[in-house]
Amino acid sequence: xxxxxxxxxxxxxxxxxxxxxxxxxxxxxxxxxxxxxxxxxxxxxxxxxxxxxxxxxxxxxxxxxxxxxxxxxxxxxxxxxxxxxxxxxxxxxxxxxxxxxxxxxxxxxxxxxxxxxxxxxxxxxxxxxxxxxxxxxxxxxxxxxxxxxxxxxxxxxxxxxxxxxxxxxxxxxxxxxxxxxxxxxxxxxxxxxxxxxxxxxxxxxxxxxxxxxxxxxxxxxxxxxxxxxxxxxxxxxxxxxxxxxxxxxxxxxxxxxxxxxxxxxxxxxxxxxxxxxxxxxxxxxxxxxxxxxxxxxxxxxxxxxxxxxxxxxxxxxxxxxxxxxxxxxxxxxxxxxxxxxxxxxxxxxxxxxxxxxxxxxxxxxxxxxxxxxxxxxxxxxxxxxxxxxxxxxxxxxxxxxxxxxxxxxxxxxxxxxxxxxxxxxxxxxxxxxxxxx
Amino acid sequence: xxxxxxxxxxxxxxxxxxxxxxxxxxxxxxxxxxxxxxxxxxxxxxxxxxxxxxxxxxxxxxxxxxxxxxxxxxxxxxxxxxxxxxxxxxxxxxxxxxxxxxxxxxxxxxxxxxxxxxxxxxxxxxxxxxxxxxxxxxxxxxxxxxxxxxxxxxxxxxxxxxxxxxxxxxxx
Numbered sequence: 001x002x003x004x005x006x007x008x009x010x011x012x013x014x015x016x017x018x019x020x021x022x023x024x025x026x027x028x029x030x031x032x033x034x035x036x037x038x039x040x041x042x043x044x045x046x047x048x049x050x051x052x053x054x055x056x057x058x059x060x061x062x063x064x065x066x067x068x069x070x071x072x073x074x075x076x077x078x079x080x081x082x083x084x085x086x087x088x089x090x091x092x093x094x095x096x097x098x099x100x101x102x103x104x105x106x107x108x109x110x111x112x113x114x115x116x117x118x119x120x121x122x123x124x125x126x127x128x129x130x131x132x133x134x135x136x137x138x139x140x141x142x143x144x145x146x147x148x149x150x151x152x153x154x155x156x157x158x159x160x161x162x163x164x165x166x167x168x169x170x171x172x173x174x175x176x177x178x179x180x181x182x183x184x185x186x187x188x189x190x191x192x193x194x195x196x197x198x199x200x201x202x203x204x205x206x207x208x209x210x211x212x213x214x215x216x217x218x219x220x221x222x223x224x225x226x227x228x229x230x231x232x233x234x235x236x237x238x239x240x241x242x243x244x245x246x247x248x249x250x251x252x253x254x255x256x257x258x259x260x261x262x263x264x265x266x267x268x269x270x271x272x273x274x275x276x277x278x279x280x281x282x283x284x285x286x287x288x289x290x291x292x293x294x295x296x297x298x299x300x301x302x303x304x305x306x307x308x309x310x311x312x313x314x315x316x317x318x319x320x321x322x323x324x325x326x327x328x329x330x331x332x333x334x335x336x337x338x339x340x341x342x343x344x345x346x347x348x349x350x351x352x353x354x355x356x357x358x359x360x361x362x363x364x365x366x367x368x369x370x371x372x373x374x375x376x377x378x379x380x381x382x383x384x385x386x387x388x389x390x391x392x393x394x395x396x397x398x399x400x401x402x403x404x405x406x407x408x409x410x411x412x413x414x415x416x417x418x419x420x421x422x423x424x425x426x427x428x429x430x431x432x433x434x435x436x437x
Numbered sequence: 438x439x440x441x442x443x444x445x446x447x448x449x450x451x452x453x454x455x456x457x458x459x460x461x462x463x464x465x466x467x468x469x470x471x472x473x474x475x476x477x478x479x480x481x482x483x484x485x486x487x488x489x490x491x492x493x494x495x496x497x498x499x500x501x502x503x504x505x506x507x508x509x510x511x512x513x514x515x516x517x518x519x520x521x522x523x524x525x526x527x528x529x530x531x532x533x534x535x536x537x538x539x540x541x542x543x544x545x546x547x548x549x550x551x552x553x554x555x556x557x558x559x560x561x562x563x564x565x566x567x568x569x570x571x572x573x574x575x576x577x578x579x580x581x582x583x584x585x586x587x588x589x590x591x592x593x594x595x596x597x598x599x600x601x602x603x604x605x606x607x608x609x
Contacts, residue, residue, distance in 0.1 A: 004599060004602075004603070005545070005548070005549070005552075005598060005599050005602040005603075007549075007595050007598065007599075010545060010546065010549050010568075011567070011568050011570070013543075013545070013546060014546065014549075014568045014569075015568075015570060017538070017542070017546070018456055020538055021456045021459065021460070021535055021538060022455065022456045024534035024535045024537070024538050025455045025456060025458075025459055025530065025531070025532060025534070025535045026530070026531040026534070027448070027451065027452045027455050027529060027530055027531075028526075028529040028530070028531070029448050029452065029529075030529075031527070031528070031529035032448050032451070032480075032528070032529030032530070033444050033445065033448050034529075035523070035528055035529055036444050036447070036448070036480075036484050037444060107486070107489065108482055108486055108502070108503045108506045108507060109486055109489065109490070109499050109502045109503050109506075110502070110506075110581075111502070111578065111579060111580060111581025112502065112505055112506055112509065112559065112562055112579060112580045112581060113559070113580055113581035113582060114581050115506045116506065116509055116510070116558075116559075119510055
């Protein structure tokens, strides 16, 4: 075993090295001055030009789409998609300008915690935007050909393609969101080791966000332990070696380490089951997409599956993002987030249940031949169907938060424990347990 | 041209404190090529920020804040504006002799460098500033935490380094 490390002694030896270090480092004043004058401008100018060109392109597309929307205000089938895509591009320009201004204003001589928190927040925001652009791209692409053909060639794209094209494209675009989220989540860790893919995946999936979040936790932890606000006894306790609390923290770490893979695997099974169901509804739409009586209930079911799958993937990301090496307080917060995400999932399921049940019922009636064709469903029946879904979902939306309460919102009950997860509650108990447990 | 945008003045100050560049980049980059890129990023950021330097704080304090902020951002892959870095000698800084000095340092100092490299980004900044001899109130202002928090943190870091040093000795 090494002899104890005397940091105060090393501090003096470190300082004694300074004059030697200063002498051994040689600064070529002329070369440095030349680099500052030339390289700074030369290295940044092309990048700045590319960024401005990018911004200009987005602004031109946004202006063109806005003009197109104004021109076709009387034709809703062009005005609505035109407006939505224009809105997207205006959003892209606004976000770009805002980020540029924030980055330009960043003062690197400000306190480290503040600067890094700002950079971390900017990065998190950028990653989220990049991820969601990728996810909604197919959905955005759907109306784009119609706008492009109308605008450039005055061709009615809607007339050229049938309902089947739209239903299959819509089914694909909707299924793309959760499937892509899942693929990114599953592959991100493997690809993270590749430097080439790192830049892309870091922005689209887990590791980038997780590391940004971990750094955020680190900064928050520094803020939270502002010792000056604490009594002297607590300050003294903080300065004590952490060995006394090691037994409790080891138990906590072990508990979380055992629960994470177990929960992640369960969630993955659920996600894969939903993914196969999505393929089922997608195939059904491809086969019967031209018939409204098939298309409407299948699309509703498809939407419910997509929403549930996204909620499950987000929950899995939270579970995988648990940092066992962080402080007890941070870990506690993350565990509660996982429990609340389960509650959120239960609320989503309950809210969507009436719509899914009615859609499934209509689909079964269709498939078993009780309602043979679309013509047998009259306008009144469609209105009734729509009203029943809206009423059912509204009631469920009202009931859900009362029935499934978030952690700390209500006293414990069997249902509440089941929804929040008994395994998570056990982990929470371990975290809250005194050090000598 | 104001003094704060005078390249001659900037290079003179940089020359007087060039050790900071080397020590900060060494603490945040294990690979020498990466470290040399980081040195260039720090210098460019210092130069860009120099017009805001009003002389109220010591140049070394101001330089430390910027160098550590750039190093943390570089370490986390967030600040890679300058991709076309030059070999460090062509940039105007010769570090070969300093590398030899570091290699020839005694075992304790080399162990200390290795142990510091294992700390998280902010604790690394705190211990670096502590070893550089900055008083607690200055470290507190540079990191953005309270004075007593700095004392607590330094105490914890010392204990953590001590434990790692001894366990490294036990496994050696």
